[in-house]
Amino acid sequence: MKVFLYILVLILIFTLLSLSQIPPLIKNRQRKELILVISLLSIGFILNFLLIIGIKLPNPIKILTTVIHSLL
Amino acid sequence: MRRKITLIIPTILLLLLLPGCWNRRELNTMAIVEAVGVDRANDGQIVVSLQILKPSAIKSSTSEKASGTKSVWVVTSKGETVFDAIRNASLQTDRKAYFSHNTVYVLSEELARNGISDELDLFSRDSEFRKLTYVFITRRKAEDIIRSDYEQEKIPAQAIEKLAKVTYAASKVPKVQLIDLLKNFASKTNDSIVPGIDIIQEDNKNPNEESLKLDGTAILKRDRMVGWFNEKETRGVLWVLGKVKSGIIDIATPGNESKKSGIEIIRADSNVVPELVDGNLIMTINVRLDGNLGEEMGSSDLVKPESFDEIEKQIDTDIKEEISSAVSKAQNWDVDIFKFAPDVHRKYPREWPELERNWREEFRKIQINIIVDAKLHWSGYLKKPVQPKNTEGEVAQ
C-alpha cells in the first residue's frame, strides 16, 4: 500500500519538476535543451520508479569489480 | 522563472520531508546512562546494569535542599548479547537509553576471566558509545557497583569517573579507558591492565554506609583476565609504562629504621631500551625520578647530604623491587603488560618477524635491567622535624 503512496509522491514531484523545467525552454525555443531535459527527466522517472517498486537496477560497477577480482 | 524554480523545489521537498525527523529526540525522552555494568548470569545470558540519570531529581535538589530522592536510577536487564540486554532494558524504562554520556564501564571478574572483547565490541562499534569511557573490573557483581551510592557526588558514576581521574595521586591503580584496551586488543602482542573497583563497608559503622574504592589491578592476557596485581606490583607496571605521575614512596627513615618516611614523587619518567644479546632479550628500564621529602617519621635530621644520598639509594632499591616483582609475576603469567614488544619491534625491525612468531616464549625469557636515577630536591617548610623534646633530650611520645 505504501508503494502506491510513494509512486503518487514520485509522480507529483516529477510533474512539478517538469512544470518548472519545461515551459521556459519551450518559451525560449531551445529545442535541443528541451529534448535533453525531457529525456533526462523520463530516465530519472523510470529509474526512481524501478527503485520504488523494488527492482534492483543492474550495476555495471559490480560486474567490473568481479572481473577485476577474478583477474587479480 | 529559474529563480522561482529554485525556490519552489526545495520548498516542496522540505514539505514532503516534514514528517521525517528520524533522529530527533527530545532530552526528556532520553534515559541518559551514566554507567554500565556487565555481568554474566548463571544461564550464560548477559546481564546489563544501567545507571540512569534522573534530571527531575537534580532539578528539585538545586532549588530545595537535597532530599532523600536519589538522582540516579539503576535498571538491570538480561539478554543474549549486550545490545540485546540494553534494548531489553527499554521494557522497563519509559525512555530510551542514551549512552553518549556514559562515563564508566564495570565488568565483573567472572566475566573477565572468560574474555571481555566480545562484550566490549558493542561499545567500540556503536556510534553512541564513546571510547574515552573508563573501564573497571570488580570482584563482585558489576551490578553491585552500579547500584552503590556515593557521599560526595550526586551521581555515583561521576564519582567513579573522578576516582579514576585522581589515580595519578597515588599511582597505585592504573587509569584505563576503553581506547587503551582497544589499542592493546588490536595489537598482536600487548596485554592489558584494568583497575579493580570494590565496595568497602566498615563494620563498626552504619552498615548501610558503603563506599567505593579502587582496589588492585586486573591483569588481562589478551582479553582474558588472569589475576590481580596488588598496589606495589601495579606501581611496578606503571613505572615501566611511564605512567607514574605522583605518589608516595615509603622508605625506612635513615637513622631510625623502625620508622618510615614518605618521599613525594614530583616528576617521573621512564624509557625501555631493548637489547638483543646472543638471541636473548635484555630490557633496560631507565627510571628517572624527581622527589621531595614529603614526610618524615622518626625525627632524625634528614636534611643533610648523607641522608639525602641514602634516601635516594633507598628509593632506588624500592623502585627496583616494585618493578622486578611486577615483571616476574607478569612473566609467570605470560602477559606482556609492559608493551615490551613494540619497543623490540622498533629497535630490531629485521629480527622482529622471528621474535613475533613466539613472542610469549621470548617474553618469558626476557631479562631485565633496571636503572633508577632518583633525585631528591626539596624538604618542604621544615629544615628539621619540629618535635617536643623533654629534658633528657629524647623524643616525646
Place this chain on the structure above:
Amino acid sequence: MLENAKITPKQLIFLVAISRLVVSITFFPVFTGPPGNQDVWISEIFSLPASLLLTVPFYLLWKRFPDQSLFEYAETLLGKAGKAVSLLYVLYFCHGLSLFLYEWSAFLTTAVMPETPVLFILLFLFPFCAYAVLKGIEVISRFAEFLAPIVFGGILVIFLLLAKDMDFNVFMPFMEKNIISIGMGGFAIALKTSEIVVLAMLLPHLKSEKEKAKLVLISSYSLIALLWLITTVTVLATLGLDLAKMLQFPYFSAVRLVNIGDFIERIESIHLSIWILSGYLKAILYLYVILIGLSHLVGIKDYRPLVISTLTILLPICLSVQSNISDLNDFLSYPISVWINIIFIIVIPYLLLAIAFFRKQGEKNI
C-alpha cells in the same frame, strides 16, 4: 561549451585539494593499500611526484589546447569518437559522484544520524547542490576559497588538540619494508585521485594566468600531501597502526578522543562540519563537471536547464551504486578503484596525447 568564467590559481588549488582531501580524511583508504604499515606517511609524500607524473599528459594536452576542456579536445582530436570518450568521462564522473555521495551518506548514517534514511540525506542535499551549480563555476571556486581556511584550520586545530595524546614512537621503525612497496603506495594513492581529471577540466578557466598552471599543479598536490601527512600523523599517533586499520572512520574516531582538561572535549563537530562543507563542495564540483560534459555531448551552450533533471537521475544511481558498507570497503580497497582509475587517468589521456602528437594538432600553442 565552456562557461566563460575565470578562476584564480589559488581557487583552483583549493578546489582540487579540498575535494580530494574530504574522502580520505574520513575513510582513510590509505591503510588498505601498500605498504600497509607505519610507513604510509612516506607513501603519501611519494604520492606528490606520482600525481605530478600522472598529470603530465593532461598538462601537455592543455598546452596544446589551452582554451578547451578535456571534453572539447577529445572531440577535436577524435572527431565523432571523441564524443564516446566524453561519454565515458561523464559516466566516470557520474560514478565518482554517486560513489562519493554513497560514502557521504555512509558516514552520516553511521556516525551522526543512524536512523535517518539515505534517501532523506540525499534529498536534503540535492536542492542545495542544484542552487550552487546554477550559480556557476566562479561561485563554486569562490566557495572553495572560502572553505579553505575552515578546512585547513580545522585539521590543524584537531592536530594540536590531539598532540598531547600522541605517541610518535609508532612511526618507528622507519622504512620497515622496501622502498618499492612504499612507492607503490604513493602511486596507488595518486591513482585514486580522480581530481587529476577535474584539474584538466578546469585548467582552461585560468585564462589570463596561464603561466601559473605548473605552479597550480605542484602546489595543489603538495597541499594535498601535506594535509594527508597531518591527518595520517594524527590518526597513527593517537590510535596506533593496528587499531587504525580496524576502524571504519579512523580520523573521526581520533577526533572523538580529544579531551583537554575535561573542558575541550566532544569536538567532533569540527570534523563533521569539515565533512559536510567540503563534501558539499566536492559534490557540486563533480556535478558541474558532469553537467558541462553532458551539455557538450549534445552540443548546447548552457548547462543550467539540465541541472535538476540530471539530479533526478543521479538520485537512484547514488542509492544503488553500492549495496552496503562491505561492498563499499571492497571497492575502495587497494586494487579495484585503482584499476578503474588507471583507464581514465593513464590510458585515455596518453592515447589522446599520442594522437595529438602524431597529428601535430595544436602545436602552434606550445
Place this chain on the structure above:
Amino acid sequence: MLTKIIRKSTRKKRRQSSEPLCQNPSGNPTTLSKKLEDNRQAILNTFPKADDLVIREFTIGSEAPVQAFAVMIFGLFNEDSVNENLFKPLLSVHNNQLTGSTLEIIKESILSVSSVQEVQTLEDTVTGILSGDTVLFIDGADRALIASIRGFAARSVEEPSTESVIRGPREGFVESLGTNISLIRRKIKNPNLMVEKMTVGRQTKTSLAIVHIQGIANDEVVQEVKKRICRIETDSVLESGYIESFIEDAPYSLFPTVGNSEKPDIVSAKLLEGRVAILTDGTPLVLTVPYLFIEAFQNSEDYYSRPYLATFIRWLRWLAFFISTFVPALYVAITTYHQELLPTSLLISIASANEGSPFPTIVEALLMQIAYEILREAGLRLPKAVGQAVSIVGALVIGEAAVSAGLVGAPMVVVVALTGISSFVVPAFTDVTTIARFVLLILSSFSGLYGVMLGFAGFVIHQLSLRSFGVPYMSPLVPLNGSGLNDVIIRKPWWAMTSRPHSLSRNTTRQVDSLAPSPPENPGN
C-alpha cells in the same frame, strides 16, 4: 586582479554609457510666448487648482511701464528675501534704466539674487515653480527668469538618533538636498568632488545628486550608477529606499547591496574609499554604493578610536553576527540531534531545566523567537514611555513567568536573549539575521547539524554569488585580498593603512609610506 574583474564586468556597460545619459522622456517642450497674457494663461492652465500659487502682477518703471508678473508657491519661497531682493529693486526701477532688452537688464543689474537663470520652456518654469523658485515673466520676452530664493520649513542639522556616537562629529543629514551636499562639501574641500543632479519620479520630481570623487571612484561604477538611476521610471520617490530598490544588484536577495547612512562623516569616508553616494531630496538617508558585506561590521567610531579596542570590537561584531544567526539553530540541533556534543555537566543542567517542559525544543524555540520579535517590534514603534513598559512586561513574561510556569526551559530564554541582544550589534544586518535565523532553525529541526551546515553553505554560496555594482560582495574576504584585510580582521592605525580598498578603487595609494609617528630623535633637554 579584482579591478580586472570589475573592468571586465563593466566593459560592456561603458560602451553603452558613452551615449548621453538620461534623455528627457517627455515630448516636445512648450516654448514660452512673447505675450505676457498667454504665459499667464499657460501657467494657470498648468495649475488649474492651486490655491497656494501666488501670482504677483506688477509693472516695472513709471514712464513706459513694462508689465510683469512673478509666480511662486506659497511657503516654498523665502518671503523676506523675495521682498527685499526681488520686488524692492524691481519696483524702484526708473524708466531710463530700461534700455535695451528688459530681461537682460533685470537679470544683470537689478535683481540682487545670486542664482538667476533664464529659461525658455514652460516645463522648466513649472519645475522651477514647483521647486520653490520665483519665476519672473516680463512682457515682450519669450523667456522667463528663475530666481532661486527658496525658503521652506526645514529641520536644522542635528544629531541623528539612529547612529549615535561617543567620539566623532554629531551632525547628521537633513531632508534638504542642498544642505546635505553642503555638509559633504564642507568635509571634502576638493574640486574633484563631483556632484551631478538628476530628477526622478514622474509625480514627485524628486531631485537627487550623485556624488563621487573623481580620480578615486571607479568611473565604471559611476557610469553604472547613472545608468541605473536613469532607468528608473516610477511615479514617486519619497525616500532613498525607493531608489535603493530600483538600483539593487540582487533584488531578491536577503542581503542588502546598497548601503545607507545618515552621517556626513561616514558618507565622506566612503566617498574617500572610492564609493559613490546618492543623495535624495527629502530624506536624511544617503545611499552609498558599492556596498560590501564587511561594511556592516565597520563603524565610523572604529576609525576615530584607537586601533586595539576597535579591532577587538570588530571581532565582537563578527561573533555577535554569528551568535544572532546560528545559536538558536545550533541549540536546537545539538539538544535534539547531537546531545553527545554537549559536555556531560551541561547536558545534565539542560536536561534538568527542560524536564517537564511541554513543547518540543523546536516549537519552544520558534515560539520564543516569535515572541521576541513581536516584543521588539512593539517596543520600536511605540512612544518611548509606552515602549519601556512593553519591554518590561515582555521581559517579565518571557524571562520569568514562562520559565516558572514550566512553559519553556530556562536555557531557551538564555538563548533567545543572547540572540536578541547580539542582533543589535550589527544593525545593518538585523533583517538578514532575523530571516536567516528562522530558516536555519527550521533546517536544524529537520536534520540537526547536517541541515544547519547545509543551510550555512547555501547562505555562503548565495553571498559569494552576489556583486554590488561589479564588486564581489564578499571581497576582500573572498576573493581574498591581503591588504584589504587590514581593515577587516583588524583595524590598522591610520598611519599604517597605506592603501584604499583594492576592490573599490583603482587609485589605491592613500599614503606613500607608513607614517608611524616617532618621538624626536634628540630630546630637547
